[in-house]
Amino acid sequence: MTQPAPTLCFIGGGNMARCLIGGLRQRGTPGHQIRVAEPMAAAREALQTEFDVACFESNRQAAEQADCVVLAVKPQIMHTVCQELHGHSGRPLWVSIAAGITSTQLDTWLGGDQRIVRCMPNTPALLGVGATGLVANVACHEADRALAERILSAVGIAVWIAQEAQMDAVTALSGSGPAYSFLLAEAMQAAALRQGLDAEAARRLTYQTLLGAARMLSESAEPADQLRKRVTSPGGTTQAAIETLQGGGFEALIDRAIAAATRRGAELAAAAGN
């Protein structure tokens, strides 16, 4: 038997909500099933025009009658927003996408005994190729987990994480991860310009190379190190580049970057209070 389609409400219609809404709409979720609360009038208008969803200035009004409320505001204002939503009569499933903020904090701020799925999506959700880590609190039922998975897997892969403590690492890896690839793209293009390529050639060759590498990673049975070795002819050009990267501490730098992002998640939670 097919399940009735849930009504979703996004609290905050910024970058990440936009990617999720765009991805959901593209993959068949009707606009009338999506409600968005967003204080900026221009952003509301853009969301309404682009995605044909119902937009509200009031968080409480948007959240009314929603089966699932996606908390998509910045971690720094989550406490205030939850206090505003405290006492929501419909007992929805709460899905938070905020970095750092724990399900215990959310539960306290929302009044206690709430069904909460904490998740960490990423912006490629807009294209249906997002990667989301999820964890459900103890109050969640199987149906809640299924609903959260249904929403997030409509816009990419959804991976259940064993312990909530690992969510800051998920944030550092896949939540922030697209930015690392974009930085790599920026650096590759700039380097190509310095080697004499024109900007358009550098851009097109960089983007297609990253796309090709990403597709090989996801579609090939071989792990990343094997794929790398296949490109690296002994004594060839790739080896010269890889040795330069590794000699400069590439892996250690990535390790420090992911550790810093993981720590920042915990700091955001601590700063938000209890």
Ligand SMILES: NC(=O)C1=CN([C@@H]2O[C@H](COP(=O)(O)OP(=O)(O)OC[C@H]3O[C@@H](n4cnc5c(N)ncnc54)[C@H](O)[C@@H]3O)[C@@H](O)[C@H]2O)C=CC1
């Ligand atoms: N941008 C990203 O790649 C990702 C972001 N996240 C998380 O998503 C959340 C939102 O981040 P972004 O979309 O990047 O930020 P954003 O600043 O683009 O979006 C936040 C939106 O909330 C709205 N807002 C401000 N005060 C509000 C209030 N009181 N009630 C309702 N809405 C309010 C803002 O006008 C804005 O449109 C954050 O908690 C972040 O940690 C998670 C995964 C990836």
Ligand SMILES: O=C(O)[C@@H]1CCC=N1
């Ligand atoms: O930078 C941030 O804090 C958010 C969380 C993951 C991606 N963007």
